[in-house]
Amino acid sequence: MELKIIEAKNKKAKPAGALGFGKYFTDHMFVMEYGDGEWRNARIQPYEPFSLDPSTAVFHYAQAIFEGTKAYKNKEGEIRLFRPRENFLRLNNSADRVCIPPVDVDFVLDALSKLVLMEKDWIPSDEGTALYIRPSIIATDSALGVHAAHNYIFFIILSPVGAYYAHGLEPVGLYVEQEYVRASKGGTGHHKVAGNYAASLKAGEKAIQMGYDQVMWLDSKEHKYVEEVGSMNIFFVLGGKVVTPMLGGSILPGITRKSVIELLKSEGMEVEERLVPIKEVIDGIKDGTCTEIFGTGTAAVISPVGKVGYEGKDYIVGGGKMGEISRFTYDRVTGIQTGKIEDKFGWVTRIDR
Ligand code: COI
Numbered sequence: 001m002e003l004k005i006i007e008a009k010n011k012k013a014k015p016a017g018a019l020g021f022g023k024y025f026t027d028h029m030f031v032m033e034y035g036d037g038e039w040r041n042a043r044i045q046p047y048e049p050f051s052l053d054p055s056t057a058v059f060h061y062a063q064a065i066f067e068g069t070k071a072y073k074n075k076e077g078e079i080r081l082f083r084p085r086e087n088f089l090r091l092n093n094s095a096d097r098v099c100i101p102p103v104d105v106d107f108v109l110d111a112l113s114k115l116v117l118m119e120k121d122w123i124p125s126d127e128g129t130a131l132y133i134r135p136s137i138i139a140t141d142s143a144l145g146v147h148a149a150h151n152y153i154f155f156i157i158l159s160p161v162g163a164y165y166a167h168g169l170e171p172v173g174l175y176v177e178q179e180y181v182r183a184s185k186g187g188t189g190h191h192k193v194a195g196n197y198a199a200s201l202k203a204g205e206k207a208i209q210m211g212y213d214q215v216m217w218l219d220s221k222e223h224k225y226v227e228e229v230g231s232m233n234i235f236f237v238l239g240g241k242v243v244t245p246m247l248g249g250s251i252l253p254g255i256t257r258k259s260v261i262e263l264l265k266s267e268g269m270e271v272e273e274r275l276v277p278i279k280e281v282i283d284g285i286k287d288g289t290c291t292e293i294f295g296t297g298t299a300a301v302i303s304p305v306g307k308v309g310y311e312g313k314d315y316i317v318g319g320g321k322m323g324e325i326s327r328f329t330y331d332r333v334t335g336i337q338t339g340k341i342e343d344k345f346g347w348v349t350r351i352d353r
Helices: 057-061 084-097 105-118 194-209 255-266 278-287 324-338
Strands: 028-035 038-046 064-066 069-073 079-082 130-139 152-161 172-176 214-218 226-229 233-238 241-245 271-274 290-297 301-310 313-316 348-350
Touching: 028 105, 038 105, 057 130, 064 084, 064 194, 069 324, 079 105, 079 324, 084 105, 084 130, 084 255, 105 130, 105 152, 172 194, 194 214, 226 233, 226 241, 233 255, 233 278, 241 255, 255 271, 255 290, 255 301, 255 324, 278 290, 278 301, 278 313, 290 324, 301 324
Parallel strands: 172 214, 172 301, 241 271
Antiparallel strands: 028 038, 028 152, 064 130, 069 079, 069 130, 079 348, 130 152, 214 226, 233 241, 233 290, 290 301, 301 313
């Protein structure tokens, strides 16, 4: 398929000051449409609103999926993408779960590189910043029948971002939710389906009102095992070992999660993927054997956890400070992403040469 490029006539002013997360968008976007059984009309075009009929399927039945990845620019001007192929492979897995046709991974990877290079002046280079990349697919049939749509839009938008949490690398507080659940086996929790996030909002708002940053979700059946956190996977340092909930069909297979496991194992650390009872975590915080907790995600990167709220009580982890393993992991992952540290894993693709 040919990739058309339509340059924006008017360029926006770049944001000055703190970027926050997902507030600013660049001048161009990638778009292609699906209809008559094929993806077509691929183009990089000016960033602009879509015009969609009120009956459009995505508005009613949430047939929508998305991804999140980042481009990094260092002070030398080198531009890198972090494991973008993994994102498009996961996008196709999500697509399959909600009856969306798959995309050609090589084609969209190439289109993404071209788009990011066109927008290279938008990539911030300060510590902790990046160009967040949001690929999405939405169903665009205009009809109210409940069935898989025949028409879709795939688009990629770009947003210069700072830290996901307003307080940067300051440890976050998590609220262990015992009423609502995020996902159950056989559902869509394992995939990046837009509706998962709508279903998480009620508990997320409750956690914020109670003074926490995000929700720590438990399994839907027994409310006993930790699954993941609002927008991150979760790791514990328990009894000297790194432990993370195993992927059992209701947890998102995070690319940062997978990278952290590979990284820590390559450093000779033991990493266990298993069921993690919330009781084990709370007992571990109480007796000092749970020394660190950190979240992993594209947006949040590595996010230390300082406080866990469970059954009406707050438990402070590691003195409420970022622990040694969390710091090491953050430094290594961000070092590889920005080119400060050699990438012996082959995770980064440099696209500026
Ligand atoms: C990401 O880390 O890229 C995510 O998708 C989390 C988010 C919904 C902000």
